[in-house]
Amino acid sequence: MKELSLHILDVAKNSVKAGASLTEISISTDTDGLMTVSITDNGCGMTDEVLKRVTDPFYTTRTTRKVGLGLPLWRLAAEQTGGSFHIESSTEEGRSGTCVTAVFDTKSIDCMPMGDIVSTVVTLISGSPDKDFVFSDNDERNKRSVYLDTRQMREILGDGVSLDALEIQMWMSEYLCEQYENKTEN
Numbered sequence: 001m002k003e004l005s006l007h008i009l010d011v012a013k014n015s016v017k018a019g020a021s022l023t024e025i026s027i028s029t030d031t032d033g034l035m036t037v038s039i040t041d042n043g044c045g046m047t048d049e050v051l052k053r054v055t056d057p058f059y060t061t062r063t064t065r066k067v068g069l070g071l072p073l074w075r076l077a078a079e080q081t082g083g084s085f086h087i088e089s090s091t092e093e094g095r096s097g098t099c100v101t102a103v104f105d106t107k108s109i110d111c112m113p114m115g116d117i118v119s120t121v122v123t124l125i126s127g128s129p130d131k132d133f134v135f136s137d138n139d140e141r142n143k144r145s146v147y148l149d150t151r152q153m154r155e156i157l158g159d160g161v162s163l164d165a166l167e168i169q170m171w172m173s174e175y176l177c178e179q180y181e182n183k184t185e186n
């Protein structure tokens with residue numbers, strides 16, 4: 001994968017697979033160009049064994065199970081910019097969930113371009129219309145702030161409308177694109 005947005009889609013799909021009813025994708029870039037991407041969910045969480053498997057590349061050689069590459073590649077994408085990677089996860093009943101945080105130095109020549117994050121978010125939401133997602137992208141450099149919360153959308157749209165309806169997809173896409181074009185006044 002050559003674009004960060006495709007990795008984000010991949011990592012957020014893990015959250016959906018883990019049964020999360022709410023997944024939050026938060027991107028935040030400071031004035032130095034350090035970009036923190038965190039994907040937080042309330043899914044089933046990872047056991048210590050799985051956690052070890054996804055964070056320790058050598059651990060995988062000891063098991064015969066199929067090993068996914070989603071998280072290791074995401075980690076690599078961050079670390080090759082001089083950034084960092086961190087996972088927190090809990091399987092504790094009632095408060096289980098996972099938070100994957102990756103920090104990128106966007107000034108690095110090895111930082112992949114973001115790609116089409118708007119399409120990624122719309123694809124993710126319309127692919128799991130019964131799940132909730134919160135997306136935010138705050139960029140201090142460009143004084144730009146983008147936000148979408150499917151829970152708010154449901155409140156406005158009512159129960160009869162599914163988030164995978166074509167007109168809703170188009171609306172989300174326009175809504176996000178508009179925010180990306182606007183700079184916040186301050």
Ligand SMILES: Nc1ncnc2c1ncn2[C@@H]1O[C@H](COP(=O)(O)OP(=O)(O)OP(=O)(O)O)[C@@H](O)[C@H]1O
Nearest residue numbers: 014015018043045046050054068069070071072098
């Ligand atoms: N948000 C999450 N909640 C619970 N478990 C997770 C989460 N993300 C990853 N995992 C666990 O970690 C494993 C590895 O994830 P990873 O994305 O690296 O590979 P994968 O999803 O198995 O395969 P791939 O992404 O290559 O299709 C998953 O199979 C799953 O067991």
Ligand SMILES: [Mg+2]
Nearest residue numbers: 010014068070
């Ligand atoms: Mg995966």
